[in-house]
Amino acid sequence: MVDGGQKGSSLINLLIPPRVKEIKISEVLPCLTSSERIRVVGTTSENLDDLLPALYLYLPQATYNKQSESMSFMFQEHLITIFGAGKITVTNLKDREEAENVLRYVKDLLNRASIYVNRHGKISPELMSCKTKLSPIELNKFLPKKDCGECGVSTCYGFAIKLATGENSPRACPYLDSEKSAEIEKKIHVIQI
Numbered sequence: 195m196v197d198g199g200q201k202g203s204s205l206i207n208l209l210i211p212p213r214v215k216e217i218k219i220s221e222v223l224p225c226l227t228s229s230e231r232i233r234v235v236g237t238t239s240e241n242l243d244d245l246l247p248a249l250y251l252y253l254p255q256a257t258y259n260k261q262s263e264s265m266s267f268m269f270q271e272h273l274i275t276i277f278g279a280g281k282i283t284v285t286n287l288k289d290r291e292e293a294e295n296v297l298r299y300v301k302d303l304l305n306r307a308s309i310y311v312n313r314h315g316k317i318s319p320e321l322m323s324c325k326t327k328l329s330p331i332e333l334n335k336f337l338p339k340k341d342c343g344e345c346g347v348s349t350c351y352g353f354a355i356k357l358a359t360g361e362n363s364p365r366a367c368p369y370l371d372s373e374k375s376a377e378i379e380k381k382i383h384v385i386q387i
């Protein structure tokens with residue numbers, strides 16, 4: 195496991211201009227699963243090849259395909275696929291406004307991955323092989339099982355699902371001390387971006 199030194203990097207992050215300045219929506223299409231939903235294709239002029247492995251290692255349930263230079267992950271109910279050539283697809287969207295919000299999140303992720311790669315260099319094959327995917331069932335074993343809802347999710351298992359998709363941090367549970375929280379973070383993310 196590698197800690198990217200997230201806390202100490204905030205000042206440096208402010209000084210580095212973001213690599214991905216804009217993701218434009220280039221296509222709006224009907225979603226394949228529901229006629230009431232849309233999917234979009236976003237594009238950026240940046241080549242993203244070197245950032246995909248970093249995102250793959252950071253996002254717990256992500257998949258990475260070296261052959262097609264792409265990685266995919268779930269965010270909320272959306273399947274997001276990022277291609278190294280700068281294309282991003284997002285499914286299951288309510289409208290264009292939601293698409294813009296999700297693409298803003300993707301842009302932020304890419305820029306955080308870029309800061310990581312600038313500081314640590316390209317991801318090595320050894321580091322890539324460190325990835326193990328923890329399921330919500332496995333993550334739930336580390337939670338307090340109070341089902342109190344104080345983390346914003348009504349059950350510990352629901353919170354474990356959010357942890358498994360990278361949408362929440364163990365720090366949101368007030369019953370995990372900082373040591374336990376850090377231990378879970380390390381299980382979820384191979385690197386911190």
Ligand code: SF4
Nearest residue numbers: 340342343345350367
């Ligand atoms: S705050 Fe902690 S104990 Fe309460 S439901 Fe969330 S994860 Fe479970």
